[in-house]
Amino acid sequence: MKELTVSSDAPGERLFVLGNEAIARGAIEAGVQVAAAYPGTPSSEILETLAGVAKEFDMYVEWSVNEKVAFEVALAASICGVRAMASMKHVGVNVAHDPLMTASYIGAKGGLVLVSADDPWAWSSQNEQDNRYIALQGYIPVLEPSSVQEAKDMMADAFKLSEEFRHLFMLRSVTRIGHARGDIVLGEISPERRKGQFTKDRSWLVYTPREARKNKPLMLERFEAIKKAANTLVYNQLKFADGAKLGIIACGLSYSYTLEAVKWLGIEDKVSILKIGTPHPLPEELVIRLLNSVGEILVVEELDPFVELQVKAIAGEHNIPVKIHGKNLVPRIGELSTRKVTEAIAKLTGSKSPVDFAKLDKLEQETAPLLPWRPPALCPGCPHRASHYAIRIASRRVARDYGKEVEPIYPGDIGCYTLAYNPPQEAVDTCICMGGSFGIANGLAHVVDAPIVAHLGDSTFFHAGIPPLINAVYNKANITMVILDNSATAMTGFQPHPGTGYTATGDETVQLKPEDIARACGVKFVEVVDPFDLKKATETIEKAIRFPGPAVIVSRRLCTIIEQREKRKRKEEVIPYRVDQDKCSPKCNACVSLLGCPAIIKQGVKTVVDSSLCTGCGVCAQVCPYKAIVQE
Amino acid sequence: MVKEFNILITGVGGQGVILMSELLGKAAVADGLRVRGSEILGMAVRGGSVTSSIRLGDEVYGPLIPMGKCHTLIGMEPSEALRNIAYLSKSSLVIINTAVTIPFTVSVGESKYPSLEEILGKLSQASDRTIQLDAAQLAEQAGNLLTTNIVMLGALFGTELLPIKMATIKETIQAHFPAKVAPVNTKAFDLGYEACQQVLK
Numbered sequence: 001m002k003e004l005t006v007s008s009d010a011p012g013e014r015l016f017v018l019g020n021e022a023i024a025r026g027a028i029e030a031g032v033q034v035a036a037a038y039p040g041t042p043s044s045e046i047l048e049t050l051a052g053v054a055k056e057f058d059m060y061v062e063w064s065v066n067e068k069v070a071f072e073v074a075l076a077a078s079i080c081g082v083r084a085m086a087s088m089k090h091v092g093v094n095v096a097h098d099p100l101m102t103a104s105y106i107g108a109k110g111g112l113v114l115v116s117a118d119d120p121w122a123w124s125s126q127n128e129q130d131n132r133y134i135a136l137q138g139y140i141p142v143l144e145p146s147s148v149q150e151a152k153d154m155m156a157d158a159f160k161l162s163e164e165f166r167h168l169f170m171l172r173s174v175t176r177i178g179h180a181r182g183d184i185v186l187g188e189i190s191p192e193r194r195k196g197q198f199t200k201d202r203s204w205l206v207y208t209p210r211e212a213r214k215n216k217p218l219m220l221e222r223f224e225a226i227k228k229a230a231n232t233l234v235y236n237q238l239k240f241a242d243g244a245k246l247g248i249i250a251c252g253l254s255y256s257y258t259l260e261a262v263k264w265l266g267i268e269d270k271v272s273i274l275k276i277g278t279p280h281p282l283p284e285e286l287v288i289r290l291l292n293s294v295g296e297i298l299v300v301e302e303l304d305p306f307v308e309l310q311v312k313a314i315a316g317e318h319n320i321p322v323k324i325h326g327k328n329l330v331p332r333i334g335e336l337s338t339r340k341v342t343e344a345i346a347k348l349t350g351s352k353s354p355v356d357f358a359k360l361d362k363l364e365q366e367t368a369p370l371l372p373w374r375p376p377a378l379c380p381g382c383p384h385r386a387s388h389y390a391i392r393i394a395s396r397r398v399a400r401d402y403g404k405e406v407e408p409i410y411p412g413d414i415g416c417y418t419l420a421y422n423p424p425q426e427a428v429d430t431c432i433c434m435g436g437s438f439g440i441a442n443g444l445a446h447v448v449d450a451p452i453v454a455h456l457g458d459s460t461f462f463h464a465g466i467p468p469l470i471n472a473v474y475n476k477a478n479i480t481m482v483i484l485d486n487s488a489t490a491m492t493g494f495q496p497h498p499g500t501g502y503t504a505t506g507d508e509t510v511q512l513k514p515e516d517i518a519r520a521c522g523v524k525f526v527e528v529v530d531p532f533d534l535k536k537a538t539e540t541i542e543k544a545i546r547f548p549g550p551a552v553i554v555s556r557r558l559c560t561i562i563e564q565r566e567k568r569k570r571k572e573e574v575i576p577y578r579v580d581q582d583k584c585s586p587k588c589n590a591c592v593s594l595l596g597c598p599a600i601i602k603q604g605v606k607t608v609v610d611s612s613l614c615t616g617c618g619v620c621a622q623v624c625p626y627k628a629i630v631q632e
Numbered sequence: 633m634v635k636e637f638n639i640l641i642t643g644v645g646g647q648g649v650i651l652m653s654e655l656l657g658k659a660a661v662a663d664g665l666r667v668r669g670s671e672i673l674g675m676a677v678r679g680g681s682v683t684s685s686i687r688l689g690d691e692v693y694g695p696l697i698p699m700g701k702c703h704t705l706i707g708m709e710p711s712e713a714l715r716n717i718a719y720l721s722k723s724s725l726v727i728i729n730t731a732v733t734i735p736f737t738v739s740v741g742e743s744k745y746p747s748l749e750e751i752l753g754k755l756s757q758a759s760d761r762t763i764q765l766d767a768a769q770l771a772e773q774a775g776n777l778l779t780t781n782i783v784m785l786g787a788l789f790g791t792e793l794l795p796i797k798m799a800t801i802k803e804t805i806q807a808h809f810p811a812k813v814a815p816v817n818t819k820a821f822d823l824g825y826e827a828c829q830q831v832l833k
Contacts, residue, residue: 003807016657016667123673147693148668180670180695181653181686183661256693263691338698355700355721364718367754371715373743374735376645376680424740592739598679602739612777 004186007053011188019148020045020178023087023115023171026155028057030111031190032085034077035061036070038463039492040089041124042178043117047087048493051504058193063495063504066434066463067092071114072099078112078168079205080196083159087115090131091433095464097134102207104139105215107166107222110194111159114140117173120302121334124491126414126432128334130303135170135280139223142280143235144172144252148182154235154277156187165229167222172279174302176253176335227281235277238286240293244272246348247294249287249311251276251301254336258300261342265351276301282310291320298348299326302336375422380599381564381615383557384417386531387484388427389594389623390555391453394541398451406450408545413437413456413465416491417484424596427455435464438481442468445477451545455482459489459497461514466521472550473522480544480551483514486559494562518552525551532557534622560615575631576614577621579607583628591620591629634665634689634795638697639788641684642716643708644733645673648781652706653684655785659796659804660688670695679735681712688795704793705759706784708767709733710751720758727787727828728752729780731768763787763831770823776813779820786824791832 004015006025017025023046027035035054037047047061054061060077064070067088077084088096093116100114116134119125135142143158145151151173158169204215230236248271250258255275262268274290276282279301291297291314299308308326315322329344330336342353378385395408412418412428413436421428430440441454456465461483472479489495496502501511518526525547529537537555544551558566567574576599586605591597599613600620609620609629621629639656643649653669660667671684685697699718707713707728720726730748737743755762767783774783782805789798802818809817 014661016654016661148695176670176695179673180668181657182668182695183657183666253695256695260691260693260698337696338694355698357699360699360718363758367714367717370746370750370754371743372711372735372745373737374644374679374681374712375737377736379679423742596736596740598736600739601734601736 006049007056008186009189010186013186014183015186016181016183017148018045019151019173019180019182021049022148022152022184023155023173023178024049025184025186026152027085027113027159028053029156029187029189030159031083031192032159033059033082033193034074034084035059035087036064036073037087038064038067038070038092039489039495040092040117041492042119042175043087043089043092043115043173044492044495045178046115047504048495054505061504063497065498067095068098071096074112075099075103075106077196078108078110079106080110080198082110082194082196084110085113085115088117089125090116090118090129091125091127093131093134095434100134100140101138103168104223105207105212105219106204107219108162108168109166111162112168113155113158113162113171114168115171115173117178118303119175121175123175128303130306131172132279132306133304135172139219140168140170140280141223141226142170142172142278144277144279145177146253146255146275146277148177148180149184150235150277151177152184153187165222165226167226172252174253223281227284230278230281230283231285233278233283236283236286237275238272238290240272241269244270244293245295246270247272247274247290247297248345249274249276249290249297249299249307251279251307254300254302254341257336257338257341260338261345264338264342264354265345265349267345267349267351270349276307279307282307284314287311287314288318288320291315291318291322295322296348297322297324298329298344299324300330300336300341300344301326304332376419377422377596377598378416378419379560380597380613381560381617382416383486383531383555383560384420384484385425385595385597386534386557386617386619387455387482387537387555388417388420388425389619390531390534390537390541391455391482392425392427394538394545395451395453397542398545402450408451408453409444409448411437411440411444411452411454413460415457415460417455417457422596424593434460435468438465438468438472441479441481442471442475442477445479451480453480453482453545455484457490458483458485458487458499458514462498462512466517469518469523469550469552470521477550478548480541480553482541482553482555485514485554485556488559488562490559490561494559515552515554523550523552525549526554528554528556530557531555532617532619534619560617564615574614575616576611577609577616577618577629577631578611579609580628580630581606583626585626588626591624594623595620635691636687636689637795638701638703639686639706640697640702640704640716640719641686641706641708642712643682644712645679645682647682647708648778649682649684649708652781652785653686655801655804655808656686656796659801662804663796663800665795666690666692668692668695681715683716704788704791706788708781708784710748711746714746714751714754717755717758720755722760724759724761725791725793726755726759726762727784727791728762728764729767729784730764731766731780763791763828765824765827765831767824770827771820774820774823775816779817782817782820783824786821787828790825790828
């Protein structure tokens with residue numbers, strides 16, 4: 001029997017999947033024909049899954065250079081009558097914000113769905129922004145799943161709804177949906193394939209002030225129709241309990257926590273629950289019915305009081321005398337959990353939790369001092385470790401000429417190399433957004449007197465690093481811009497990008513080189529270095545920092561994970577290094593304290609290389625002042 | 633009908649924690665069970681702490697195991713088991729691989745690694761039942777250190793507490809790995825299973 005996969009045409013069968021695979025499956029069932037994205041946790045697996053089945057379903061799938069372009073690619077397909085989607089992490093939506101705010105004026109011809117993967121607790125992000133507010137601003141209806149199954153169902157339906165109402169829809173996922181796992185029941189796969197057709201019509205496609213003014217009322221009409229329909233949509237469900245004094249309004253994933261919490265507390269028959277699958281627009285009639293039936297309301301939702309504020313407005317507008325709780329009891333920060341929801345409900349109902357959380361908290365606190373700190377680290381053999389070492393040595397040499405107290409400044413960026421903010425590198429002084437390293441460096445150049453050495457990765461460079469590079473040339477910012485080129489979008493799972501020479505679906509394409517782009521942009525100092533040649537890399541970076549005006553260094557070495565994989569394929573042996581204990585000085589510790597490589601470990605005073613982790617990069621051997629680290 | 637059975641797998645990035653959850657989930661679905669789960673990876677898998685929840689049953693809704701509600705905790709690494717002590721209750725069963733992975737913060741002198749006695753002592757305050765095995769050594773015995781996670785999976789089934797059939801998990805393992813490495817993994821599973829049964833005798 002053929003094993004079931006996300007692409008199986010097997011309606012009714014159950015499949016165990018990752019939430020992001022479920023979202024991809026929903027799109028497959030809807031017959032999506034165009035999908036575009038830029039990688040970002042927790043969204044990347046959606047497009048990866050689609051890329052894997054693109055040829056099977058005659059689908060066009062691309063990794064776009066950034067989220068703005070990804071959304072524009074999908075929008076164009078929709079305009080031509082083809083079902084299309086763009087997926088991105090929450091902060092990626094910021095990059096796509098410009099076209100997004102006009103997209104609702106345009107409406108949709110082919111079903112158009114934006115997947116926003118929000119990240120409460122910022123597990124792998126720079127903030128925990130709540131993108132329901134972006135949807136609010138742009139008049140974009142939001143579907144918010146409570147489970148992996150619903151993520152699949154909503155995604156499939158989103159395309160139909162988009163066409164029914166001729167309007168863009170957003171599927172708002174969160175980390176605990178996209179990176180949750182569960183069993184889903186597969187639905188039917190639409191066999192329909194449409195031919196894209198562009199019909200010239202400036203009345204809805206060319207946004208001069210005239211069209212903006214003309215289309216806004218039409219957009220508001222469409223949104224009003226969606227608002228009415230929200231009351232009967234299957235994803236919004238009102239369940240009354242006889243004589244309930246408390247009503248709970250639970251949005252998206254919070255509904256799952258709520259179901260578990262009321263079961264724990266044994267009050268399933270005592271509370272009325274309104275499940276919200278469309279936080280925007282809210283099913284207003286259902287909300288009013290619930291508000292009129294109880295004396296108190298608890299709104300359970302992750303992050304901001306998005307639903308809560310709307311519910312309060314509805315209660316005010318309709319003069320409904322009901323006490324509404326929300327963020328006074330449910331945390332505004334981080335992910336919710338069964339525990340947090342249980343505690344909030346317990347406070348309101350006076351019921352008692354079956355688990356003594358205070359005792360468990362105490363146990364956890366007592367245990368904490370025993371535990372070793374285990375942060376993620378740059379991999380053994382990671383070229384970024386060597387690049388950061390060279391950057392630091394070179395920058396310090398130059399900083400001395402600026403004055404005794406002057407420290408070099410290292411604006412950093414988003415990628416694996418952000419991990420270099422940890423000791424011993426400590427070479428990330430700012431990390432704000434994609435491409436922000438070069439942008440911040442531009443500003444610093446005009447207000448501080450110190451060497452400014454900014455760094456970002458190759459994928460980040462193509463995504464958002466080129467405009468600030470041009471800005472540095474144009475506005476004469478004396479900065480050094482290092483592109484850590486490991487030929488991969490490594491942090492999110494090694495997705496290809498314009499510098500890799502192949503596309504999302506594995507086809508060969510033009511390979512762009514950051515150094516060519518830098519030269520074409522007018523940078524007068526552009527050099528490529530190999531970070532594993534520490535001496536030469538350090539000297540070249542020093543020259544770049546001393547160069548008057550913007551300078552670019554491309555520090556190029558393949559990501560070690562890919563390198564190791566390729567070596568295994570070629571059956572090439574990895575020759576690890578070892579420490580010659582006769583030469584090693586127990587007082588020195590240079591390799592450990594300068595590099596922090598997970599393969600170099602201390603056994604008492606002895607320093608040894610863990611040969612199972614060592615990749616044979618040889619960087620530690622170059623750093624050792626006693627020449628005590630040698631290859632086996 | 634299974635109401636709720638919660639398995640928490642803890643370890644270090646690269647130890648195969650996620651693969652264990654995938655195999656468990658697939659096998660559970662094949663046996664007609666409902667499955668929910670999720671993993672916590674921190675900022676990346678690069679050697680950091682990893683935990684994965686697998687929750688089976690009809691009365692499970694949230695993707696993560698609530699504190700104090702774990703039925704079985706697998707520690708692929710001793711200190712990582714300890715890190716999740718608050719998920720245990722007196723009746724939880726803890727299965728620990730005694731092979732340690734020292735984080736680089738210990739080498740650079742920024743933190744200390746506790747002794748195995750300290751770890752087990754603390755865990756015994758939370759739960760009455762702990763099974764220890766040197767899974768790394770059993771994996772080498774099976775033929776590949778990389779099968780440590782499958783040894784632990786075998787040990788998990790060795791407890792005979794799971795609502796998943798042995799035949800199903802074995803078929804899932806067979807189907808997952810290429811024919812060349814499937815036997816090593818099956819052997820690893822059997823060694824883990826037997827080691828656990830020995831301890832329980």
